[in-house]
Amino acid sequence: MLTSLIESASKSPNGNNIQATRYLIIEDPALKELLLPIAFNQQQVVEASTLIVMLGDYHAFNEDNIMKIHEEEFQAGYFDEALRDFLVNAAINYYATKSKEDLKLELTRDVSLAAMSLILLANETGFETITMSGYDSTQLKKALNISERYLDVMLIAIGKGIKPGHQTVRHDVNKVIYKDKI
C-alpha cells in the first residue's frame, strides 16, 4: 500500500522532471528507538507504523540523469527529438549556474511537493500523518548513514490514528491574500 501511495506521490510536479525525491522508509523498531531522542522524544517516531525520511538526491542534477529521463520520454513517443534536446539543454543550463544553496532550495521545493501529495494520499486512504522537521538533521543522517549526496527535507510519520489530535486554527483567509502588490 505504501509503495502504491509513493508511486502516486511521485507524479507530483518537479523541476525539469529530474525526479530527485527519495523516500527512506523506517519500520525497524530498533531504528525507531534510535531516532526517538534525535527527534526530541516525539512519541510518533516509535508509535507510528512507518516513518518516512523525505530526501532530495543531489545526483539528480547530473547530466546523465537529465538525459536519461528525457530520452525515456522520447522513446515512449511523448515528443520528438527536437523537444527532447531542447528540454535536456534547458535543464542542464538551468542548473549549471546554480550555487549549492540554490540547489538545496530546488530539492526542498520538489521534495516538499511530493511530501504534501503523499500526506494527502495517505489521509485519503485512512491514515493519519505527522509532518516533522523537529529532529536534529546531523544526528539523523549519522544514525541512518545518509551521505552528503542527500538532503533531508522532513520526516513523515504515518499510521492508524489512536486518538484525535487537538484542533487548530488558521488565519482568516483575507489576512493572507494580497492582490497585485504586497
Ligand SMILES: Cc1cc2nc3c(=O)[nH]c(=O)nc-3n(C[C@H](O)[C@H](O)[C@H](O)COP(=O)(O)O)c2cc1C
Ligand atoms: C515543515 C513542518 C514541520 C513540522 N514539524 C513537526 C514536528 O516536528 N512535530 C509535530 O508534532 N508536528 C510538526 N508539524 C506539524 C505542525 O505543527 C502542524 O501542521 C501545525 O501545528 C498545524 O496543525 P494541523 O496541521 O494539525 O492543522 C510540522 C509541520 C510542518 C509543515
